[in-house]
Amino acid sequence: MTSSSSSFYIVDSLEILTCPVCFNLYKEPIALPCGHSFCRVCLETSWESRKEDKCCVCPNCREVFLQKPKMKENVIIANLVEKMKLKKRKFRLGVDVRHAEHGYSKSGCNDSHCELCYREAAKRCVPCEILCCEQHLKPHQQKGHKLVDPGVKIEEQGFIEYGKPILLYCKDDGILMGVTCTCGKHSNHNVVGVEIAHAELKGVLAAKYPHVSESMQSVASRLQQVQEEEEQTEKLGKDAEDRLEGKRRLVCQFVNESVDLMKIEINKRKMEKLSLLGKQREKLEQQMEFLRQGKSTMDTALQELEAVSFLQGYKDLLKRVETMSDFKFMKTLLPVLDFSKEEKNLDVLIKLNKKFLGKIQKGPVSNSGKVELDQNNMRNLYGRTLRLDPNSANRQIKISRDLRTATRAKTENQYPEHPDRFDRYLQVVSSESFSSGRHYWEVDVRSSSFWGIGICSNSMGRKGEESVLGGNPESWCLWKYKNKYSAYHNNQKTALSVPGNPERVGFFLDCEAGELTCFGDSRVLHVFRGTFTNPVKPAVGVGSFDGSVQFSSFSHLERSSGDLVRWRVVCPSVRQSVSPSVHKHLKLLLRNR
Known part of the structure; x- marks a missing residue:
């Protein structure tokens, strides 16, 4: 590989193997699921600065990871970086040997010559740290590398993107810059030293500190109010549920006891009526037996007795027949098991409850609501x-x-x-x-x-x-x-x-x-x-x-006095717990006719 091709190779490799955050060769390269790689320290620093986001973001493509992804070392890039460092050292060594053979020295009078050939150096590439002639400068220009005059020493400049100390601050653009940047687009800007800018801007920020503190106090106060309202709402909701559960128990107790009372009353009236009907049935059965015997005697007299026997018993038989003819049926007025009025009152209650339930289902009950009543x-x-x-x-x-x-x-x-x-x-x-x-x-x-x-x-x-x-x-x-x-x-x-x-x-x-x-x-x-x-x-x-x-x-x-006594004995807890209107309605449902 020629020196020229080696230069192109190094320049291309530097571009590929440079971390997009620090612009240096990767150190412990980490690959994210989105495919982009960064130095481990650069990536962790980027995420630490965005803690408020509560998520992890790729600094390159901005892809969001809801959970912090597992950071695994990109072994391929790490190996390439090591090989690049080795190749760069060999390239440096080869250049130095050629310079020595021709009598050049980097520290001598020949430090203004291209490090890839023997021509006069036109510029120094800052990221590649080499001198280039006009011919070898083109690849660096195409890559957009920072170029300075050959006599400028890189170690004296302050380029943050290449890990060097920053010396100046542009107040107009609000960015940090190196000394050589003052001759470019920042030539007419308000540029001050880092320490001066630090002192001035720290004062500006400190002046706003009380406002932030006041805002924090205001937010904290409102946050406390919200928390108190949440606790109060929880308490009120629980209290309301507890009250409703109590009312549910009272209603269930009332229904059970009222039904039991009505069943007792129905059973009592049923037994009274059955007793009277039983006595009436026994009397009728006796009368039926008396009539059956009389009829049998009449059949015998009419069909079997001779004239003498018939005439001898005629008077007694006639008297018996007349007794049978004069028989009067026993008439007893019996109570009727009629609970229609009570059932009608129950129907009214059920109807009202259905209307009330319908109102609850339509939406929250803002007030007691007046039920339409006649x-x-x-x-x-x-x-x-x-x-x-x-x-x-x-x-x-x-x-x-x-x-x-x-x-x-x-x-x-x-x-x-x-x-x-x-x-x-x-x-x-x-x-x-x-x-x-x-x-x-x-x-x-x-x-x-x-x-x-x-x-x-x-x-x-x-x-x-x-x-x-x-x-x-x-x-x-x-x-x-x-x-x-x-x-x-x-x-x-x-x-x-x-x-x-x-x-x-x-x-x-x-x-x-x-x-x-x-x-x-x-x-x-x-x-x-x-x-x-x-x-x-x-x-x-x-x-x-x-x-x-x-x-x-x-x-x-209202119930009769006897029923009220029974009501007080059977339902004391209900009677003491319900409102007067409900108490009166309970008495209405349990009243006797």
């Missing part, structure tokens, strides 16, 4: 039998013994003084007050042509002009006067179109939804909206002389 369902589920509070009654209002009827009397009653008593208007409130849940009650108004019915807060004044129902912000009232109806609240009246004269008005109070729905017989007359989470009481007013209004009773929805 008045019959409201009576069954939320019906309240209210009692009047005598301490609140105006002296011209007479209260019945059962505390359900208010009548306007012609004379004043001798009621004692009380701070809750209405002194000006003929009004009275109930003993019950509501601040949560759903409640339904009805008032019979057939006996009065002038009345006002609604609710008022416990704190509403009872004295003077401001105490009329609906005439203040703390009361909501439905009024009837001269066959005209109006909704009255905060001294504002709304005329209502009501066909006919309802005999019974109903009120459905949903405290959480903030609604008071007024019914006239089966029609919705008006809906008041307000805040009903503070205690409110149903109230009535009677304006016509001798007129009266009466709270309707829902006692038919």
Whole structure:
């Protein structure tokens, strides 16, 4: 191989066997799955500088490896590098021998000659570290190698890409550079020493440090808030699940106990009826046997007895036959096993549960949600039998013994003084007050042509002009006067179109939804909206002389006293755990006819 061809070979091999990161010959070359190779140290340094990516990236083709690949030494490249180093040393040795034969010395006057021939050197190739003439310079130019004047010593320059110390920093381009770079494209740039640039830029970075610290504190604070919200959400979710599990147990316990009670009652009625039927069957069997014997005697007398024998026993036989003819069947009134009404109530509950389940399946339950109910369902589920509070009654209002009827009397009653008593208007409130849940009650108004019915807060004044129902912000009232109806609240009246004269008005109070729905017989007359989470009481007013209004009773929805005793004994845990509305509904399902 000639010296020229050796030069080309060395230049090509240097290009191939150079690490793309440090631009030096490979040291411990490592091959990645993508096919590219790097020095082990260069690759690990590159990955260490990108820890925030949480993945490994090829510095050449940018292929991403989700997990750090196993780094195996590229034996082929390592061997080629060793051979290249050996060939380079031999090439150097051969050049030096030729120089010695012709009297040249690298350190003498001939250090400006081409190292591949004997011509005058035009440039020095920095990566190949050889002097080249114009002819041998072309391969290096085609490879884009860094070229300097022959007299420039490479060891005095600062080329970072060839492992040499960097001396300067270009502030305009923001890059490190060697001394010889100042005469190129950086000739008019702001170039300073590395130490000066280091001090200046370190100050700039230090000035931004507090902002980074503040940002870190802000992010840390928000991160702590998010973590606390996550923990709170987990806790709230678990608490809700625990509550639901408790309700599941209560519902299951209620269903089991209610079914057991109903089965006991059914079995009791069945045994009573079977006992009566058994006695009736025994009596009928005895009568059947008596008739069978009498018929046999008659057959014998008619077919077998002679005249004398027949006549001798005729009177006794006739008397017996008459007894048989006068036989009366035993009639006993037996109870009927009829649980149709209870089953109907169960059907209502099932229907409501299906609607509620459908709402849950459609989306998250943002609030309790008002289930569409008719008045019959409201009576069954939320019906309240209210009692009047005598301490609140105006002296011209007479209260019945059962505390359900208010009548306007012609004379004043001798009621004692009380701070809750209405002194000006003929009004009275109930003993019950509501601040949560759903409640339904009805008032019979057939006996009065002038009345006002609604609710008022416990704190509403009872004295003077401001105490009329609906005439203040703390009361909501439905009024009837001269066959005209109006909704009255905060001294504002709304005329209502009501066909006919309802005999019974109903009120459905949903405290959480903030609604008071007024019914006239089966029609919705008006809906008041307000805040009903503070205690409110149903109230009535009677304006016509001798007129009266009466709270309707829902006692038919309650169990008998004997059944309530059994309920308390059998279901004490359920009775104490459920809400009043559910408790009343449980009593409804278990009531006796």
